[in-house]
Amino acid sequence: MSIVEDNEILTRVGRGTPMGELFRRYWMPALLSEELPEPDCAPVRVKLLNEDLVAFRDSNGRVGLLGEYCSHRRASLFYGRVEDCSITCVYHGWKYDVDGTVLDIPAEPETSRLKDTIQHKSYPCEERNGVVLTYMGPKEKMPLVPNLPWFTLPRDHVVVGSKLFLECNWLQALEGDNDSIHSAYLHRRISGEGDPMNQARRRPARVAIDRLPWGVRAATIYPYDDTQEMVRTNTFLMPCIGNTPRGDSPNGYNEAVHTIYQVPADDYTNWRYDFEVWWDKSVDDSYARSDRAEVGSDFMSYYTRANNYRLSREEQKSGDFWCGVAARNHTQDKMVTESMGAISDRSQENLGASDMHIIAMRRFMLEAVRTMAEGGDPPGLAWTPEENQSRDYPYMITSVLPTGADWKECLPKV
Numbered sequence: 001m002s003i004v005e006d007n008e009i010l011t012r013v014g015r016g017t018p019m020g021e022l023f024r025r026y027w028m029p030a031l032l033s034e035e036l037p038e039p040d041c042a043p044v045r046v047k048l049l050n051e052d053l054v055a056f057r058d059s060n061g062r063v064g065l066l067g068e069y070c071s072h073r074r075a076s077l078f079y080g081r082v083e084d085c086s087i088t089c090v091y092h093g094w095k096y097d098v099d100g101t102v103l104d105i106p107a108e109p110e111t112s113r114l115k116d117t118i119q120h121k122s123y124p125c126e127e128r129n130g131v132v133l134t135y136m137g138p139k140e141k142m143p144l145v146p147n148l149p150w151f152t153l154p155r156d157h158v159v160v161g162s163k164l165f166l167e168c169n170w171l172q173a174l175e176g177d178n179d180s181i182h183s184a185y186l187h188r189r190i191s192g193e194g195d196p197m198n199q200a201r202r203r204p205a206r207v208a209i210d211r212l213p214w215g216v217r218a219a220t221i222y223p224y225d226d227t228q229e230m231v232r233t234n235t236f237l238m239p240c241i242g243n244t245p246r247g248d249s250p251n252g253y254n255e256a257v258h259t260i261y262q263v264p265a266d267d268y269t270n271w272r273y274d275f276e277v278w279w280d281k282s283v284d285d286s287y288a289r290s291d292r293a294e295v296g297s298d299f300m301s302y303y304t305r306a307n308n309y310r311l312s313r314e315e316q317k318s319g320d321f322w323c324g325v326a327a328r329n330h331t332q333d334k335m336v337t338e339s340m341g342a343i344s345d346r347s348q349e350n351l352g353a354s355d356m357h358i359i360a361m362r363r364f365m366l367e368a369v370r371t372m373a374e375g376g377d378p379p380g381l382a383w384t385p386e387e388n389q390s391r392d393y394p395y396m397i398t399s400v401l402p403t404g405a406d407w408k409e410c411l412p413k414v
């Protein structure tokens with residue numbers, strides 16, 4: 001298949017598209033728990049995989065995620081009344097449970113069976129560590145919520161950094177999260193020049209690919225000195241998760257992982273969720289506070305194409321931020337990924353040896369699409385507790401090792 005055809009397959013996420021159907025087989029973030037802070041609070045519009053939805057928290061604290069348009073005559077449930085363990089459309093009073101059951105149609109005769117014949121669109125929700133997850137696939141195929149550390153570690157080990165709206169397709173955003181090379185340029189700080197690791201990271205590197213059962217780990221290996229190399233890993237996990245190292249490496253692997261989900265709102269826009277995950281210690285929310293200083297209460301960034309992301313030519317010439325945007329990584333990432341256009345034209349790219357992880361990820365996803373087309377299940381799903389393990393996949397490495405040493409030895413035996 002041509003690059004253009006592959007690009008269409010990988011980027012389109014509506015129902016019925018190959019990638020859209022694949023996405024719908026996974027539990028994915030729909031919104032943050034804090035967006036529905038208390039029972040019977042105001043509902044929230046949610047756009048997910050090209051579908052218009054409304055989330056609400058009922059009187060018992062349960063989260064419902066319903067199709068936005070009323071099953072009666074399509075008025076938006078966003079304007080509905082949230083009360084009495086339900087959401088009620090304000091047009092003619094149709095009343096819905098969190099699972100889409102029509103509880104009442106007050107204008108119909110008492111003998112009417114109409115409400116029993118209608119099931120309003122709804123998707124199941126689960127809350128984990130401050131995130132509302134949903135599953136939009138076939139009921140009979142619903143897997144367990146994955147036991148990934150950002151969902152299973154104690155709440156105070158996990159910081160939800162931010163949620164951030166991106167005006168571009170999800171895939172180009174995800175590719176950045178799995179590209180070790182870019183952070184030594186785009187996120188470069190002149191004040192960090194003295195660090196020999198930072199110096200190493202701007203030397204030509206090679207990328208070793210480690211194909212996992214449900215993703216692709218890459219070790220980017222940089223020359224360090226005459227006898228040592230520096231190894232830095234990134235791990236892509238299906239369907240839209242990027243993991244990068246964070247913190248020090250007292251035990252060979254990093255003490256924390258920076259996890260990013262790129263969740264498609266539609267083909268042209270995307271919600272980015274950042275998590276900071278500490279294996280063995282609790283942390284405060286300073287990471288979240290810093291990230292959130294760059295977005296409004298609606299999670300829209302103050303840095304946009306309209307203001308050129310506040311890029312300063314003076315900063316580029318003589319400031320600390322090499323790229324010219326004196327901001328957090330997620331904002332700098334936003335600038336470059338949005339600048340590619342709504343959907344990057346990958347037929348115009350020129351990939352090199354340092355792009356091996358990107359190439360391997362695309363191949364992995366296309367294979368998963370093919371597996372589904374042939375009737376199989378996509379990788380990384382679990383239906384039993386025994387299957388539901390993240391193994392060593394979320395552990396990250398940033399280490400200086402003897403040249404040629406096996407970097408996988410740094411991973412914990414789990």
Ligand code: FES
Nearest residue numbers: 070072073089092
């Ligand atoms: S459109 Fe919602 S009740 Fe009529």
Ligand SMILES: [Fe+2]
Nearest residue numbers: 176183329333
């Ligand atoms: Fe980045």
